[in-house]
Amino acid sequence: MNNLVNFIIESGISLSLLSLIYILFLRKETFFRLNRIFLLISVLFSMLLPFLKFRIYHPKSILLEEVTVTPYRNLVEAVTIYGQDLSGAVIQTISSSRIIIFIYLGGLLCFLARLVLRLIQISILIYGNPVRQIGGVKFVHVNKKFSPFSFLGYIFLNPEKRREPGYEKIVAHEMEHIKQGHSIDVLILEIMTIIQWFNPFMWILKRVIRENHEFLADRAVLNSGISTAQYKQLLLSQAVGFQFEMANNFNTSMVKNRIKMISQIRSSKFANLKFVLGILTAAALVVAFACEQKESIATEISSEKENPQLQLTLQDDKIMLNGADADIKKVEEMLSRGKLVLTKDSLGRSYISIEKEDIPKVLDEEEQIFFIVEDMPEFPGGDLALRKFIASTIKYPDTAIENGIQGKVYVTFVVTKEGEIANAKIARGVNPVLDKEAIRVVNMQPRWRPGYQRGQAVNVSYTVPINFVLQ
Template sequence: MPNYLLFSVTGLGICWGLYRVFLKKEKLFVFNRFFLLFSLLLCLIAPILHIDYGISFDSRVAVDPVRFFDSGEILPDDPEKVAVATLTGPSNNYWDLIVFFYWMVCTLFFFRFSRNLLLLLLQIRNKSFNGYKGIKTVALKHRGSPYSFFDYLFIHPLDLVENKYLDMLVSHERAHSNQFHSIDILLLEVVGCFFWYNPFLWFYKKEVLENHEYLADEAVINAGANLEEYSAQIIKPGDKVVQPLLSGFSFIQTKNRLNMLHKKRSSGIQIALRAGLALAIFTAVLIISSFSPGNINEPIVVVVDAGHGGKDPGNRGKGQMEKEINLAVANQLRELGQPGEIEIILIREQDQFVSLNDRLKFLNEQKADLFLSIHSNASGDKNRSGAEVFFSTENKQWDISKNYSNLLATGLLPAVGKAELKTANFLVLKNSNIPAVLIELGFMTNPQEFELLQDPNYQKKLARGIYNGLLAIQESKVK
């Protein structure tokens, strides 16, 4: 999420700057229209594409776990567990509050958009009358500057009789209709419902609407209207449009339109240089935005072991067995892994028995940065709850394992509320050649927590918490 916000806001800001510096003052209205629309959409989409441009920093040789393992017996592994620290999450989950606020604002914007559109359609239905010179008309209750929506002209009936500039006005609004400017406006409104937090989106909206007016003005002049008379019509005072879905004759500052009407077109070479340079920089922004930011540095590789499997079910309850919960969270974690950021290797991808020795054998063959074992807990005390995160003091890199355990436990706090940091000399932890951590997600013996552990949405929250911990580990390695 932070990477998406950074690249989408920065990319859109750069493209808005490109338009202002290289394109806005040029009479390239059609080109500018599509540059604005496509750059807007691509800057919002590019950061989630993660396009592979053929650059790879990973020298690890992939190994197929299914072929690697042989059969084996279940080895008892229940060493003494020693508590190191207890981490408690904040009383308020700030991330949930942020997400709630985001969707609340989205809902308000969408309600506003839907309401405006409905009112507009009702107005068309109830107040439309005979068209004027090929454009449908809708009667306005109060006199003011006419405006358009698709092929409907909103105008007071008296203006059709008394307005001496009527032909130029209708030609202007017909240009809005013929060039489908209302589609652009609807697109901007819908995008704004979800990306309202991006400040450059609002600047983009202003530029698109202003360019619409330039396009319509150019169409009027090309149709044979007198430039000075048309300029007088633009200067003519009128009420501004307040309905956000409409193309209005006086929607933007009059000064900009007059300047553009009287501006001479630049030479072909100047236009080509400006447009070419803008496109070249935009392409570079698009490539950087869609290129996974972590690819600049080698990603961290994490071998994830979904505990138990096959003939070894782990803890049992009235519902899913431990092996199923562990695998579900491991699969969710793999889905979160991004190229160039966190690479997840699963020891088992299905309900398959793998002995502890085979797990170790596979793990130590990988050029990984961390081994992570996922389990679900059990206790004779049905009230015990929360996560437990283990590292082994007999691991050759126990100090790094301890640090990673703390970061993973911290990442889990928003989901579980409480996480205990403990030491235990589990076979897979102490005999691992790399830093190793074992996570007990929660207690299956606690009825409420067991119900949560079986919930796919909660499993996603657990996976997201672990992934946030892995991102923190990656940051610590870079530092």
């Protein structure tokens, strides 16, 4: 779900910014072909942006030369911990809100149904009326009063309009839509509208692209020899009947803008420099989104909040717990490990955490430690549960965030014969602040199921990489 939300947000922001640049700086220019290219690239770029990944910074770790981390089977998959930022907070909030997700999916299904319905309507017109092919273009003769329109390789028109002045120019206009492949643009826009239906800039972008299609077709017809005055009169004289929004209509509500653009003085070549704004914006979006690190485990953690959340209330100088029995037992287990500590985060929110008072367990030197055994130890719930435990328990130190400290810390520990954690130490560190937090969390692990060799419980060594990343 996080990946979907990330795609919707990043593509939506990209569409909004690029649309804004077009509306403010390029819409009134007469570079219609360049404008079309800019708009189409804006749509395609916005669709691809969330999938782009570039790493421009590689955190450097301090390797302790006397320790070698070997790729044994008991090297746990790395757990990535992110410093909380606005982007991550927004994505996690949306992902965890079922109401927002249901509203979005409801809108998506409605607009998908609308697209399917319009395609069915056009198919009915094609198969329910006479079709004649002339020079690679298929003409569908519909005996209804409506504005001629084109879609893919079809032109839909009323044959009775042949006797009206300017009929040939109307057909020429629609043929230009077909020659230039405008229907492909329209279909791409319809698909993006389904995904970005809530984004007002998507609707604006959809309108300006269709508007640009009309400008391109108008210019082609004018270049064929008709006078500007005659063509303006033709635009004004067309009666409006029913229209398909998904198709290219000759007579649309944007007639006023088309007439204005026909009279527009052609833009100077220096106006091409305005397209540089789009390139700079795209580059900025790549740096902002494609070069950031993406969260990978947050979805797994946040998606399993089906049980009622644990609630704490103050009553008669006591703290009362309300919630699932499993959560209350977990709190009881945590309290048995140490003392309560009140802490605050950067937003001023208060938290009660457990500070272990007991000294980490250390095995005697003569104790035998295995790396691989017949029956490996198991964290309660498996490796995924271990990664979730670390991700939910660890806290990115504020000092490290303020100083921009990040990197991967390797922690080795031993699962004893009794399933306890012992001999936790840093195998490869980055910074004392991050190392200390990694050790703290590893020592807080609950009891494992011990490993067995030849039917006897034995001590087994494990290594877990914890990757601290600042976005």
